[in-house]
Amino acid sequence: MSELPDTPNAPAAGTDHAALAVIGSGPAGVSAVRAYLDAGGPGPVVMLTSDSDLPYERPPLSKEVLAGHAPAEGQPIQGKGLPDGVELRRDTTVTDVDLQAHTLQAGGDRLGFDRLIVAAGASPHPLPTAEPDAEIHLLRSLDHAQRLVTSAQHARSAVVIGSGFIGCEAAASLARRGIQTTLVSTEEAPQLKRLGRQAAEKITQWLVGLGVEVRTGVRVSGVQAPRTVHLDDGITLSPDLVLAAVGVTPGGGLLEGTEVMVHEGRVVADEFLLAVPGVWVAGDTARAHHGLAGRPLPVEHWGDALAMGEIAGFNAAQDAQGHDDGARAWETIPGFWSTIGEHTIKHSAWGDGFESVEWVERTGGFTAWYGDAEGRLVGMLTYNADDDYERGQALLEAGATVTEAAAGDRPESDGDGAGEAAE
Incomplete structure (x- = not known):
């Protein structure tokens, strides 16, 4: 290195x-x-x-x-x-x-x-159901990544446990290496709870399109050394590589x-x-x-x-320096980008969940507007819709409604647009 x-x-x-x-x-x-x-x-x-x-x-x-x-x-x-x-x-x-x-x-x-x-x-959480000497990779640090890449260079098959963004990104990346990859998740679809059903279905399509086998609604009941993965639906997998991305x-x-x-x-x-x-x-x-x-x-x-x-x-x-009145407050809108294969989605939200989703198709992309029980905008997800992303951050800051966001409204204070969120 x-x-x-x-x-x-x-x-x-x-x-x-x-x-x-x-x-x-x-x-x-x-x-x-x-x-x-x-x-x-x-x-x-x-x-x-x-x-x-x-x-x-x-x-x-x-x-x-x-x-x-x-x-x-x-x-x-x-x-x-x-x-x-x-x-x-x-x-x-x-x-x-x-x-x-x-x-x-x-x-x-x-x-x-x-x-x-x-x-x-x-x-990263270790996988609680694994035997102590089972060979399970984690992915958080550079050292983790180097060990994982070394294993991937010699692997024909892989199991990724967890369908969060690290799990989805890693499954896509392993599949792009030509590795037969299975994604295992307790969710009914990847990112269903965080992003809603329509977004989860899109992510599933992207993963399947890369050759990933997506096994959802199942739990890992145990991993025997070196890499035998038992699922609670009775299926047993024996990959060359196991990655746990479970929080x-x-x-x-x-x-x-x-x-x-x-x-x-x-x-x-x-x-x-x-x-x-x-x-x-x-x-x-x-x-x-x-x-x-x-x-x-x-x-x-x-x-x-x-x-x-x-x-x-x-x-x-x-x-x-004794400048008691010069402190800055944390007011930036939380958000992130995630790239799954060649697909980059951008998300901003307050992080408290949502009650409704307004889905808007765009040319070659989409935007999901998330609302609370009162119809206030609490988050957004975009794919190939950068104008919506920039506008949406300003709408979140302004306390707009989902109806206003989906209709293409802009807040009155909208000027140069919201700042770009990094991955």
Whole structure:
């Protein structure tokens, strides 16, 4: 593997006190340190990560990398390395945080800090019904992707367990390699609960068109070593490769027992991403109050992590400089893009579910407008309908109705359009 270039001019390793400590080197953590330093935050800045690689883009791992269209190497986040002045400590797991003492424990070292940003991300669930020595891949990190690609290079058949976006993307990518791929899901159709029946049927068509066998409404009752998969409908599969994509555990449990509130593994924060004085949270680890939605929203999307990290880093810098009235609120519309084979869908939503779907066919594409029980727009899904996507984000922000969205209305405040959501 070719490694990303090391951060230039980083402080010497061994700093025992940081003006800012950041836990996590994913999009939220990287965005946070960039924003913090850009806003004039003082150093030293120390980033701690259990990852062994320099910060890298994760979205390509389940798509271009797994499909064999890109090397299994890390690409810098947004094409840039870490800023000068950031000390990155890799292979470093934070095991304890003392917020009263302003210290954290990582390995055998204790680090003091003035301010802390928690961007610990999430870890993939192991498959609970598998034997301990069964050969089951996960896909979250670059290391996971490299191991998976190595197995895929020698595999003729694969089973992907789970029909979330990672599962659907990975199944499509493996099939594009020429691997006989089976997708197994407890759902009646992929993404049925999240996106509705019509979108689930489209995704199923795309997967089947790539040669994926889609087995829905079944549960994996067990996996015997090395790779024998038993389904609860009596079917047994013996593939060369098994990938489990059955959800993640947020990393906020690290702060259980401290002064912050932790809800289902996520750190609770206000609209400024502040958990308690001096501690901010961003990305998958956060359960923050959204300034526009008016309620806490957990999100697990790459673009949202970048946006939240930027806000947390900026606010930490303002706090360090005594600018009490300069904090920014989290108000960006949550959303993500997902590419399944050659089909890219774009989704924005508040994430609380929906009661109705208004489906609109477009030339070579479609748009799904999601509404709540009162008919208010709560989300949208587009395929080859970028105008709808940009308009829809502004409509979500404006509190429009599904009827207005489906009719092609634009909010009165609509100007240059909503910002682009990243994968």
